[in-house]
Amino acid sequence: MESTAPRTRARADTGPEADGSPSAFEPVTVTARYRAPRAGIDPDRSRRWLRRALPIVGAHKAMFLTALLASFTSLVLTAFIPLLLDKGITNSIQHHTVPLHFYVWWIIALGLAGGLAGYVSRRFLFQTAYRIEFDLRGIIYEHLTRLSFPFYDRVQSGQLISRANSDIRSVNMYLTFAPMVLVQCSIALVAFGFMLSIDVPLALVAMATMPFVFVVGVRMRRSMFPVSWLIQARLADVATIVDENVNGVRVVKSFAAEGQQLRSLARSAEKVRWSYVKDADLRARFTPTVQNLPQVGLALVLMLGGYLIINGHLGVGAIVAFNSWLIMLQAPFMMLGMIVMMGQRAAASAERIYEILDEKPTVVDRPGALDLERCRGDVRFDSVVFSYGDEPDAPRVLDHFDLHVAPGETVALVGRTGSGKSTVARLLARFYDADGGAVRIDGHDVRDLTLTSLRARVGIVLDEPFLFSVSIRDNIAYGRPTADLDEVVAAATAAGADGFIRELPEGYDTVVGERGYTLSGGQRQRIAIARTLLVNPPMLVLDDATSAIDVQVEQEIHAALRQLLGGRTTVVIAHRLSTISLADRVVLLERGRAVAQGTHAELLATTPLYAEVLAQGDPEAAGPHRRALDGGVR
Ligand SMILES: Nc1ncnc2c1ncn2[C@@H]1O[C@H](COP(=O)(O)OP(=O)(O)OP(=O)(O)O)[C@@H](O)[C@H]1O
Ligand SMILES: [Mg+2]
Numbered sequence: 001m002e003s004t005a006p007r008t009r010a011r012a013d014t015g016p017e018a019d020g021s022p023s024a025f026e027p028v029t030v031t032a033r034y035r036a037p038r039a040g041i042d043p044d045r046s047r048r049w050l051r052r053a054l055p056i057v058g059a060h061k062a063m064f065l066t067a068l069l070a071s072f073t074s075l076v077l078t079a080f081i082p083l084l085l086d087k088g089i090t091n092s093i094q095h096h097t098v099p100l101h102f103y104v105w106w107i108i109a110l111g112l113a114g115g116l117a118g119y120v121s122r123r124f125l126f127q128t129a130y131r132i133e134f135d136l137r138g139i140i141y142e143h144l145t146r147l148s149f150p151f152y153d154r155v156q157s158g159q160l161i162s163r164a165n166s167d168i169r170s171v172n173m174y175l176t177f178a179p180m181v182l183v184q185c186s187i188a189l190v191a192f193g194f195m196l197s198i199d200v201p202l203a204l205v206a207m208a209t210m211p212f213v214f215v216v217g218v219r220m221r222r223s224m225f226p227v228s229w230l231i232q233a234r235l236a237d238v239a240t241i242v243d244e245n246v247n248g249v250r251v252v253k254s255f256a257a258e259g260q261q262l263r264s265l266a267r268s269a270e271k272v273r274w275s276y277v278k279d280a281d282l283r284a285r286f287t288p289t290v291q292n293l294p295q296v297g298l299a300l301v302l303m304l305g306g307y308l309i310i311n312g313h314l315g316v317g318a319i320v321a322f323n324s325w326l327i328m329l330q331a332p333f334m335m336l337g338m339i340v341m342m343g344q345r346a347a348a349s350a351e352r353i354y355e356i357l358d359e360k361p362t363v364v365d366r367p368g369a370l371d372l373e374r375c376r377g378d379v380r381f382d383s384v385v386f387s388y389g390d391e392p393d394a395p396r397v398l399d400h401f402d403l404h405v406a407p408g409e410t411v412a413l414v415g416r417t418g419s420g421k422s423t424v425a426r427l428l429a430r431f432y433d434a435d436g437g438a439v440r441i442d443g444h445d446v447r448d449l450t451l452t453s454l455r456a457r458v459g460i461v462l463d464e465p466f467l468f469s470v471s472i473r474d475n476i477a478y479g480r481p482t483a484d485l486d487e488v489v490a491a492a493t494a495a496g497a498d499g500f501i502r503e504l505p506e507g508y509d510t511v512v513g514e515r516g517y518t519l520s521g522g523q524r525q526r527i528a529i530a531r532t533l534l535v536n537p538p539m540l541v542l543d544d545a546t547s548a549i550d551v552q553v554e555q556e557i558h559a560a561l562r563q564l565l566g567g568r569t570t571v572v573i574a575h576r577l578s579t580i581s582l583a584d585r586v587v588l589l590e591r592g593r594a595v596a597q598g599t600h601a602e603l604l605a606t607t608p609l610y611a612e613v614l615a616q617g618d619p620e621a622a623g624p625h626r627r628a629l630d631g632g633v634r
Contacts (some may be wrong), residue, residue, distance in 0.1 A: 038136035049350040051575030067124035074117035075187040089317030129176040148363040149202035158240025167349035174346030184332035209297040229348040336556040377569030379405040385436030399592040459537030461545035465528030467516030479535035495530035521548035
């Protein structure tokens with residue numbers, strides 16, 4: 001089945017800049033050869049976990065049932081062997097009525113056929129298992145891509161990674177191996193039938209211990225459940241710490257805090273060890289019991305069977321056959337105990353996976369949402385109220401915030417750190433939904449627009465430029481993978497990045513280190529700007545996008561941007577005067593409100609807070625350079 005992955009609903013019929021206007025855009029299409037999982041989990045939360053997982057198994061039922069059937073066949077075939085053994089001993093060895101090779105050949109033939117069926121069953125079983133694993137990964141990952149920012153603000157990435165690995169594995173193991181073990185246990189019935197056909201009291205005695213095996217299994221389940229849950233949780237904690245250690249290695253090392261990190265890792269690892277030891281302890285108590293109970297059965301068989309043989313009621317072969325059957329049954333019954341344990345672990349894992357899958361994306365397309373196709377770029381914040389998190393006492397980050405940016409206008413947002421500038425940008429691209437008021441583009445509430453078209457129209461260069469570990473060219477072309485090299489170079493040139501990229505050993509093909517750490521902060525920022533410019537969005541937000549770039553280069557970028565920005569609605573968030581000088585108008589933000597606006601000169605003259613904020617962001621702005629730069633700002 002080819003991709004059913006979501007495609008943007010925006011039409012690309014305008015082509016790349018057909019009329020040269022910045023409002024034309026190429027939609028961000030998902031065209032990879034991604035095969036969507038065939039089924040998802042049952043969304044009904046009231047159902048048991050296994051019931052909810054059935055659709056996933058159901059998607060592979062043909063293969064799975066073949067595996068189970070082959071397994072059953074294989075077992076039935078091998079269950080005949082003890083019967084032949086009994087007959088062989090009685091008829092050929094004791095009474096010489098049938099030639100011995102008759103039974104020998106039959107046993108060999110059954111053994112071979114059983115082996116073949118066993119091969120088919122294993123082959124298909126593992127194939128099913130890995131397909132289910134693949135599907136589970138796909139389902140989780142697809143869901144993660146759909147979840148909204150509030151979810152990612154809350155969740156720890158180590159937890160996610162752990163869920164995507166060990167939890168999937170344990171659910172998958174249970175889904176495929178539990179039915180297999182059940183099939184194997186069902187063979188107990190067949191063997192029991194054979195035993196009954198030989199001697200009823202002896203058959204009952206032989207099976208007498210099996211209920212105890214089961215009872216011990218159930219007790220095991222009760223005591224092991226909490227521990228298996230604990231292990232998963234502790235492993236996830238370790239994953240989180242390791243993840244933060246690796247990603248935050250620069251911070252860790254700069255504070256020479258390796259010791260501290262090691263200690264916190266050791267603490268978590270110690271907890272993992274403790275829960276594993278607890279687990280091993282319980283296992284050590286129960287497993288020998290489960291293993292040795294069938295031996296008791298064997299002793300009983302010898303006792304009663306021996307008595308029957310001595311009294312001439314039974315042949316010697318019967319004891320040999322019973323022995324073989326009991327040995328055959330031992331493995332499935334032991335596995336039954338194991339499956340019970342795997343079941344607990346899988347249940348805990350499934351709950352953790354469902355926790356993600358049951359998480360509803362909060363920012364989604366409204367039914368019948370509009371595609372923002374032709375766009376003038378008129379941006380309006382109408383008395384927007386917003387706080388992060390759902391708690392009623394969460395601090396208001398935007399408090400009746402008003403802003404209008406006319407099409408083609410460039411506005412600088414200035415404010416103290418934490419005043420809500422980046423939040424304004426995030427609400428414009430609808431990373432979050434406003435709690436009150438509305439964000440409008442060309443008069444449309446952003447909540448009435450499709451997310452894909454909205455985000456293709458609003459280009460944001462974030463304050464923390466995240467690059468992927470791919471080539472610089474692919475990084476720049478991230479929003480438009482089909483762009484050719486000339487377009488990539490043009491975008492890089494406008495962002496002032498072309499020069500340094502060409503100096504790199506492999507130029508545009510240089511693969512950057514994780515998160516772009518092989519580049520300087522200013523270089524990363526320039527690549528991030530080029531990446532957004534390439535998409536050519538009619539609305540652009542530069543969130544402190546040039547903070548790490550020196551003033552000289554910044555001004556070159558601005559010169560290029562001025563040409564490119566012509567007719568484009570732009571919001572620059574800035575601390576530096578050099579950046580602010582790009583704007584037609586400055587809006588001063590304080591505690592989530594627009595407290596003043598005007599040209600740079602006006603604000604400087606009328607609003608002491610403005611000068612104060614500027615002085616913090618750019619100490620030189622309040623000094624001798626001020627007048628020189630003032631000229632650049634209308
Ligand atoms: N994801 C988040 N979850 C919870 N609170 C947040 C989140 N992001 C920001 N905040 C809070 O919202 C407030 C405004 O943050 P915002 O990032 O908009 O500030 P800013 O004006 O961009 O600051 P800076 O100049 O330092 O970038 C801050 O008090 C911050 O602590
Ligand atoms: Mg910010």
